[in-house]
Amino acid sequence: MASLRRLGPDDWASFRDIRLRALAESPDAFASTLAREQAFGEDDWRTRLTGPVYAVADPEPVAVGGLFDADGVFHVWGMWTDPAHRGRGHARRILDALIPADADAVLDVNVNNEGARAAYERYGFVGTGRLEPLREGSEQRVELMVLRR
Numbered sequence: 001m002a003s004l005r006r007l008g009p010d011d012w013a014s015f016r017d018i019r020l021r022a023l024a025e026s027p028d029a030f031a032s033t034l035a036r037e038q039a040f041g042e043d044d045w046r047t048r049l050t051g052p053v054y055a056v057a058d059p060e061p062v063a064v065g066g067l068f069d070a071d072g073v074f075h076v077w078g079m080w081t082d083p084a085h086r087g088r089g090h091a092r093r094i095l096d097a098l099i100p101a102d103a104d105a106v107l108d109v110n111v112n113n114e115g116a117r118a119a120y121e122r123y124g125f126v127g128t129g130r131l132e133p134l135r136e137g138s139e140q141r142v143e144l145m146v147l148r149r
């Protein structure tokens with residue numbers, strides 16, 4: 001049975017592995033890029049794991065996601081499930097662990113990413129219509145989604 005656990009700085013190597021797989025497999029799902037993060041050193045990876053990041057491990061991580069606090073707004077980032085493990089509730093378990101009970105949260109989803117959007121809508125997020133470039137100079141757009149409860 002796959003287990004949910006919080007990753008900390010000492011998990012940096014296994015987090016790096018799944019994060020680089022995510023960026024390679026879903027290059028348009030994230031603001032960051034594989035090339036940028038392939039250049040990260042151990043300290044960069046450790047720093048990323050000082051905030052909440054949860055993984056479903058089987059026994060190595062097969063799904064991952066994080067949360068950061070931007071001026072009091074919880075922002076979900078880096079959600080990715082290995083394609084062979086999708087549709088098993090891993091993202092739902094990770095979101096449950098990341099977002100404090102009763103708290104609101106936001107995330108950005110690529111307007112072309114119908115699968116992720118459907119998953120977030122099932123979870124309770126709704127689109128806001130607020131669009132931004134995926135990353136600087138990109139013609140792709142992400143939409144801000146919010147979870148209100």
Ligand SMILES: CC(C)(COP(=O)(O)OP(=O)(O)OC[C@H]1O[C@@H](n2cnc3c(N)ncnc32)[C@H](O)[C@@H]1OP(=O)(O)O)[C@@H](O)C(=O)NCCC(=O)NCCS
Pocket residue numbers: 026029030063078079080081082085086087088089090091092093107108109110113114115116117118119120122123
């Ligand atoms: C989006 C993603 C993280 C979902 O991961 P997952 O582990 O397969 O999701 P879950 O199995 O927890 O599904 C959660 C809910 O969404 C639904 N769902 C998941 N994928 C779906 C899809 N493609 N279409 C419709 N509904 C979907 C599930 O049925 C489930 O609903 P339920 O709990 O009411 O039955 C995964 O598809 C993924 O990694 N996509 C590529 C990367 C990406 O787009 N990341 C998001 C960046 S914003």
